[in-house]
Structures are given as C-alpha cells and as structure tokens.
Amino acid sequence: MALLEGKTAIITGAASPRGLGKACAMLFAEHGARICILDLDQAAAQSEADTLPGSGHRGIACDVTSKSQCDTVVRNILEDMQTVDILVNNAGITQPLKIMQIEPENYDAVLDVNLRGTLNMSQALIPHMRERGSGSIVNMSSVSAQRGGGIFGGPHYSAAKAGILGLTKAMARELAPDGIRANAICPGFIATDITAGKLTPEMKAQILEGIPMGRAGKASDVAGCALFLASDLAAYVTGSEVDVNGGSLIH
Ligand code: NAD
Numbered sequence: 405m406a407l408l409e410g411k412t413a414i415i416t417g418a419a420s421p422r423g424l425g426k427a428c429a430m431l432f433a434e435h436g437a438r439i440c441i442l443d444l445d446q447a448a449a450q451s452e453a454d455t456l457p458g459s460g461h462r463g464i465a466c467d468v469t470s471k472s473q474c475d476t477v478v479r480n481i482l483e484d485m486q487t488v489d490i491l492v493n494n495a496g497i498t499q500p501l502k503i504m505q506i507e508p509e510n511y512d513a514v515l516d517v518n519l520r521g522t523l524n525m526s527q528a529l530i531p532h533m534r535e536r537g538s539g540s541i542v543n544m545s546s547v548s549a550q551r552g553g554g555i556f557g558g559p560h561y562s563a564a565k566a567g568i569l570g571l572t573k574a575m576a577r578e579l580a581p582d583g584i585r586a587n588a589i590c591p592g593f594i595a596t597d598i599t600a601g602k603l604t605p606e607m608k609a610q611i612l613e614g615i616p617m618g619r620a621g622k623a624s625d626v627a628g629c630a631l632f633l634a635s636d637l638a639a640y641v642t643g644s645e646v647d648v649n650g651g652s653l654i655h
Contacts, residue, residue, distance in 0.1 A: 407635040409436035412488045414481065416468050416525055417495030419443030419452045423596045424544060425494035426452055427623035428630045433457050435631060437490070440481055442466040442525075460485075468495045468521030471528075478528035487536065490634045491529050493522040493568075494544045498598055501558035511560050518564035522571060526586075530579065537583040542633045543572045544626075545588040547649045555592070555611060556599055565590075569645055576643030585642040587633045592649025594621040616651030 413432050418425030418441040429439045433456040440462045443449040449463030462484070466477040481488060496518045499510055522543050533539030548557050549565035557565075568588060575586040593611045612620065629648050632638050647653060 406436035407631060407637065408432055408490070411436070411490060411634075412438045412440070412485050413490035413492065413634065414440045414442060414478075414488055414525070414529070415492040415494055416442045416466070416521065418492075419445065419448040419463065420597055421452065422623060423494075423598070424591065424594060424623050424626045425492065427627035428492055428494065429453075429456055429461075431624065431627040431631050432490070432634065433461065435635070438462075438485065440464055440485070440488075442468070442477065443495070468493075468525055469516040471524045474521075474524040474528040478525075478532070482532055488529060488532060489538065490540050490542070491525060492542045492544070492630060492634070493525055495521050496544060496598070498557035498561045500556050500599075500602055501560070503559050506558060506560050510558075514557075514560045515564045515567070518561070519567040519571070522568055526571075526575060530584065533579075533584045534582045539579075539584040540634045540638070541572075541575065541579075541584065541586040542630050543568050543586065543588045545569050545572070545590045545645065547590050547592045547647070547653050550590055550645075550647075550655065551653050556603060556607070572645070573643045580642055585633075585638065587638070587641060587643065588645045589626060589629050589633070590645050590647050590649065590653075591626045592621055592647075592652040594623060594626060594648075596623060614652050615649070616654075619650065621648060621650055 446465035453463035546565040572588040
C-alpha cells in the first residue's frame with residue numbers, strides 16, 4: 405500500500421547519501437510522495453533527488469540556519485509544486501565536546517542548525533499548512549536529548565535536541581486545532597556519516613555494549629518511523645517523541 409500517494413514532502417539535510425534524511429526521502433518516494441531535498445549544496449541535493457524512484461522530485465540549496473533562505477525556498481517550492489503536506493526537519497550537526505570545551509562558536513553552530521533550523525523551516529511552512537488545514541511535521545531529535553548525551557555529541561548537542569522536543573510539543577499543542585501534527589523521533593546510534601570519522605573503534609564498542617538489540621541502527625529503521633508519523637496512519641498522533649534506539653534507552 406502506498407501511504408503517501410499524491411503527497412509532497414520537504415526533507416532538510418537529505419543530501420547525505422547514507423544519512424537519515426536520504427533514507428526518509430527514499431522510503432517516502434517509494435510510497436508515492438514527491439520529495440524536495442533541501443541541503444547546503446544544490447548539486448548534491450539534486451543528484452540525491454535524481455536517485456529517488458518516481459518523478460517530480462527536487463533538490464534545492466537551503467541553509468536552514470537562515471530564516472530568509474527558508475522563507476524564500478518555501479515560497480519558491482509552493483509556486484512550483486502548489487502544495488506541501490509533510491516537513492521533516494532532519495538537518496543536523498554534532499560535535500564530540502565536553503562541557504568546558506564548548507566555545508561560543510560551537511554553541512552557535514550546533515544550536516543554529518538543529519534548533520533554529522527546525523524553527524525556521526516550520527515557520528516558513530506553517531502558514532501554508534494552516535491555510536490547508538492539514539500537515540505533518542516530523543522533527544529529528546536524539547536519544548542524546550533524553551539521556552544527556554553519552555553517545556557522541558556534547559552537551560550543546562543534547563541541549564539542542566532537547567530543545568527540539570520542547571519545540572515539537574509546543575507546536576503540536578498550538579497547531580492541533582489547525583489540523584497540523586508535530587512529532588519528534590529520537591534515534592539512538594545509527595550508522596551514518598554524522599560522526600565524520602571521529603568515532604573511534606573503542607567508542608563504537610562502548611556504545612554497542614549499551615544497546616540491548618546488540619547492533620547499531622540503520623537509516624532505514626528511522627525512515628520507517630518517519631513514514632508512519634508523516635502518513636495518515638498516525639492521524640491521531642501528535643506531540644509524541646518516538647524512540648528508535650534498539651532498546652538503548654527504555655524509560
Ligand atoms: P548526516 O551528517 O549524514 O546528514 C546531515 C545532513 O544535514 C548533511 O547532508 C548536511 O549537509 C546537512 N546540513 C548540515 N547543516 C545544514 C544546514 N545548515 N542547512 C541544511 N542542511 C544542513 O547526519 P545523519 O546521521 O543522517 O543525521 C540526520 C539527523 O538525525 C540529524 O539531525 C542528527 O542530529 C540526527 N540524529 C542522528 C543520529 C545518528 O546516530 N546518526 C542519532 C540521533 C539523531
């Protein structure tokens with residue numbers, strides 16, 4: 405059954421070929437959606453969009469830390485595609501720092517992409533979703549938000565991802581009367597490129613020890629959850645935080 409037939413989805417940070425955003429784009433496209441991949445580099449976004457099944461997908465440059473870029477890009481997408489049903493705020497960066505190592509520029513970088521970016525893109529799309537009386541927003545948080553790090557990212561990353569949980573729940577409450585749902589996913593340790601070669605074999609072994617299912621997650625594990633939340637299967641689900649972590653945090 406195609407769960408997203410006739411729907412259009414914007415997915416930020418989806419140009420990373422082994423990343424969570426790309427896996428969501430792939431699964432959503434397999435379920436009939438038209439996808440707009442937004443990422444920093446236009447050529448990379450376009451070339452990943454070109455790998456998706458089906459037609460009508462777009463790859464567009466957008467730095468989610470810039471409110472004006474988000475507004476302009478969304479305006480152009482709406483002119484081009486008329487409707488957008490789904491927003492996945494997936495763009496994110498992390499840094500493995502200890503509390504006293506966090507400089508102002510580290511704080512700004514991590515908070516701006518993860519938290520401000522989620523706010524910017526949501527604000528850019530909410531007026532359109534309100535007009536239509538429907539929409540689904542899926543925000544990528546992290547198990548780091550719930551357990552205070554301990555995976556890879558530092559305290560500023562935990563804070564940004566915890567901020568996303570608060571933002572998601574507040575948006576869910578405010579937007580529910582408008583027919584817009586907002587939910588967060590908290591992935592555990594998923595094998596992608598976000599650790600940028602800085603994950604040592606010792607760190608990896610230690611992380612795996614703490615996962616009852618005994619393996620790292622796959623990007624497709626997260627995409628399956630995002631598909632559920634984006635689709636009408638989750639019609640009565642809003643303000644939730646869904647764990648995709650192999651049991652590494654059972655609470
Ligand atoms: P990734 O590094 O593979 O992909 C992240 C993408 O975001 C990249 O394509 C990058 O270019 C893009 N991006 C960075 N800054 C941007 C900006 N300012 N504007 C637009 N795009 C930008 O990472 P991933 O592992 O696929 O992570 C995706 C999301 O999932 C992130 O929010 C991350 O924090 C979260 N997450 C990942 C894990 C994990 O274990 N991989 C765990 C929990 C949460």
